[in-house]
Amino acid sequence: MAIVELRHVGKRYPGSESLAVSDFNLVTKDGEFVVLVGPSGCGKTTTMRMIAGLEDHTEGDIFIGGVNVNGVAPRDRDIAMVFQSYALYPHMTVRENLGFSLKLKGHPKADVQKRVETVARILGIDKLLQRKPRELSGGQRQRVALGRAIVRQPKVFLMDEPLSNLDAKLRVGMRAEIIKLHRTLGVTTFYVTHDQTEAMTMGQRVVVLRDGRAQQIDTPNQLYQQPANRFVAGFIGTPAMNFLTATLGDGRAAGQGFSLSLDAAALRAAGNNQTLCVGVRPEHLHLAHDDASSRLTGTVEVVEPLGAVTLIQARVGGATLTAQIPPIERVSMGDTVTLSCDADRLYLFDPKTESLLKGITLQAAP
Numbered sequence: 603m604a605i606v607e608l609r610h611v612g613k614r615y616p617g618s619e620s621l622a623v624s625d626f627n628l629v630t631k632d633g634e635f636v637v638l639v640g641p642s643g644c645g646k647t648t649t650m651r652m653i654a655g656l657e658d659h660t661e662g663d664i665f666i667g668g669v670n671v672n673g674v675a676p677r678d679r680d681i682a683m684v685f686q687s688y689a690l691y692p693h694m695t696v697r698e699n700l701g702f703s704l705k706l707k708g709h710p711k712a713d714v715q716k717r718v719e720t721v722a723r724i725l726g727i728d729k730l731l732q733r734k735p736r737e738l739s740g741g742q743r744q745r746v747a748l749g750r751a752i753v754r755q756p757k758v759f760l761m762d763e764p765l766s767n768l769d770a771k772l773r774v775g776m777r778a779e780i781i782k783l784h785r786t787l788g789v790t791t792f793y794v795t796h797d798q799t800e801a802m803t804m805g806q807r808v809v810v811l812r813d814g815r816a817q818q819i820d821t822p823n824q825l826y827q828q829p830a831n832r833f834v835a836g837f838i839g840t841p842a843m844n845f846l847t848a849t850l851g852d853g854r855a856a857g858q859g860f861s862l863s864l865d866a867a868a869l870r871a872a873g874n875n876q877t878l879c880v881g882v883r884p885e886h887l888h889l890a891h892d893d894a895s896s897r898l899t900g901t902v903e904v905v906e907p908l909g910a911v912t913l914i915q916a917r918v919g920g921a922t923l924t925a926q927i928p929p930i931e932r933v934s935m936g937d938t939v940t941l942s943c944d945a946d947r948l949y950l951f952d953p954k955t956e957s958l959l960k961g962i963t964l965q966a967a968p
């Protein structure tokens with residue numbers, strides 16, 4: 603186990619004008635599970651490869667277990683990686699695949715056997731040790747790839763989209779297994795995904811990356827309740843947050859088809875802004891009562907009954923809003939609906955910088 607620290611870390615690929623990763627700062631806790639999430643090309647893999655030493659960082663410093671690893675070769679960093687394309691050796695059995703790296707390092711045979719069997723038991727592949735990779739399912743192969751990393755008992759795990767080759771159901775299962783595994787082993791882990799649900803469910807802390815810059819590093823709850831800016835707000839949460847451009851006046855934020863009453867906290871946060879970007883999550887919109895002080899009126903374009911909830915998309919002025927409503931509400935395409943949102947559930951963003959002016963207050967645990 604080890605604390606990993608990235609201090610002003612940046613990467614400029616040769617010949618490239620811009621930085622693929624810039625000014626990345628993070629100190630993990632010992633044994634922490636950190637998720638890197640963000641759209642394609644935002645620098646997730648580059649960051650992982652710099653921690654692993656497979657790619658030189660061109661700015662800043664990286665420390666593993668308190669040691670500056672600038673210039674330290676990958677094999678000397680005591681790190682194990684699991685990647686999306688995990689290429690097992692096809693001619694070797696599961697047992698040989700699992701033990702290969704230990705054998706290379708000259709570990710005694712009995713020790714290799716013991717470690718391989720322990721890991722195989724933890725991963726539930728102990729009955730498959732004599733098989734070749736082609737005789738395994740996708741999920742089983744993924745487990746062998748994980749096992750190969752675990753047997754090495756590294757200080758740090760780096761996992762770059764290790765589940766993206768699996769189908770949706772298997773992914774959810776493996777997700778839970780990786781979390782359990784992390785609880786058992788307690789090894790500091792960096793996990794890359796572009797799936798925000800995976801990030802939220804797995805990460806003790808989540809780094810949201812955009813264009814090579816960390817937008818926010820926080821716990822899943824904090825990212826959801828107090829996103830640093832409009833990008834994070836739109837990225838975290840499914841369905842995504844709705845955004846409206848509003849004009850301020852008379853203690854209200856209004857625009858075509860909507861007028862929202864603001865509470866004292868929102869008015870304070872809005873300051874002297876004439877216009878604002880207002881964010882509201884689908885789960886905070888509800889069908890309005892006649893006396894609702896905040897109203898958004900629109901035409902229903904799509905109704906998606908998901909069973910536990912129903913999602914509707916409604917055209918309000920120039921925007922399409924998504925609302926999550928109880929399945930018992932009867933709403934059809936083409937209906938005119940009036941939606942409402944409680945004032946303390948509104949998010950406000952600076953229209954120019956897009957930073958958060960007001961989020962929603964964290965609910966204290968009961």
Ligand SMILES: Nc1ncnc2c1ncn2[C@@H]1O[C@H](COP(=O)(O)OP(=O)(O)OP(=O)(O)O)[C@@H](O)[C@H]1O
Binds near residue numbers: 616622640641642649
């Ligand atoms: N070897 C390379 N040479 C030059 N540019 C590169 C190289 N590898 C990556 N890049 C660029 O660096 C940026 C970050 O790439 P990176 O692979 O880290 O993104 P990512 O977040 O892992 O994306 P994805 O989700 O698609 O895997 C991209 O703009 C990419 O084009």
Ligand SMILES: [Mg+2]
Binds near residue numbers: 646647648
């Ligand atoms: Mg990548």
